[in-house]
Amino acid sequence: MDDKIELLPPGTALAWGYTPAPRRGPKPGYSLEQIVDAAIAQADAEGYAALSMPSIAKRLGITANALYRYLSSKEELLVLVAESAWGPPPESPSGDWRVAVTVWARTLLERSRRHPWLIDLPVRNAPTTPNLLGWLENFLEAMADTGLSTRDVMGCTVLVDGWVRSTAALLRDIDAGAPERTLALSEFLEPRLQERGYSRVATVISGEAYSEEGIDDSDIEFGLGRILDGIEALIARR
Known part of the structure; x- marks a missing residue:
């Protein structure tokens, strides 16, 4: 079975609790759950664009290269983040x-x-x-x-x-959007719509x-x- 894990969609095996063989190097300082939690916090604060390996690594106080000791790709991270956040x-x-x-x-x-x-x-x-x-x-x-x-x-x-x-x-x-902008737009458009004969649209926006x-x-x-x-x-x- 282990030899077919790499054929699965990214992140699937990890989401089901599969633990890959440990990689060489220092003992990991974070759990996978902590990394996912940090990624969710990052996205909550700054949006989807902030879900990058360098930004999440910075949030954890490690290098982006170190983050790849836990995850093989950003695709894996996104799958795990979706699983946890939904x-x-x-x-x-x-x-x-x-x-x-x-x-x-x-x-x-x-x-x-x-x-x-x-x-x-x-x-x-x-x-x-x-x-x-x-x-x-x-x-x-x-x-x-x-x-x-x-x-x-x-x-x-x-x-x-x-x-x-x-x-x-x-x-x-x-x-x-700013509520005051919506109100200003409504006030701007209403008389101009009436001039064009768009009376039904004018009624709606007012x-x-x-x-x-x-x-x-x-x-x-x-x-x-x-x-x-x-x-x-x-x-x-x-």
Whole structure:
């Protein structure tokens, strides 16, 4: 088995607790968990761009070369960081697939808002690590009694996951904007839109839907609700 470890996607074996043979040199001063925690703290403070081996090594007080004694590549680090930051899935409520999927999506969105850089991490393959596979298991369990095929359920998983990621990106970008700038833009555009005859757009940007408060919970729930309506219609057709 050990001779096939190198064929696995980066970070997979480490995430499952596989311990490679120790390398020559001084005894490691950090655990892998400490390095991952430092990387998450670095990204929380400075964003995805700060997830570089030199910046994390500097945070730990070691050289970048020393960091490679623990990890063979940045790709391994990103996989382990994603596994830790997304964390385990929520407990799935039983009996109602719609409630369970709602909890799943809300929890995933909450994790992405806690660590906004998570949605910038590249997704190069299907999940291979314990927590991320736990999220998939959780979704599959929620949909187990709907009568949908595995192919359909996997399509639903991709759909809801995509909604979470796009919503998280939108919320992050809006949160990063200054509220006073949004208000100034609204005041600037409203009379000019009226002059152009764009009365409906002018009404929207001068009202609550285009306020300095940005997107609220009802906006979020609306989008998720329509996706769940679509899945419910699919279940009825099947």
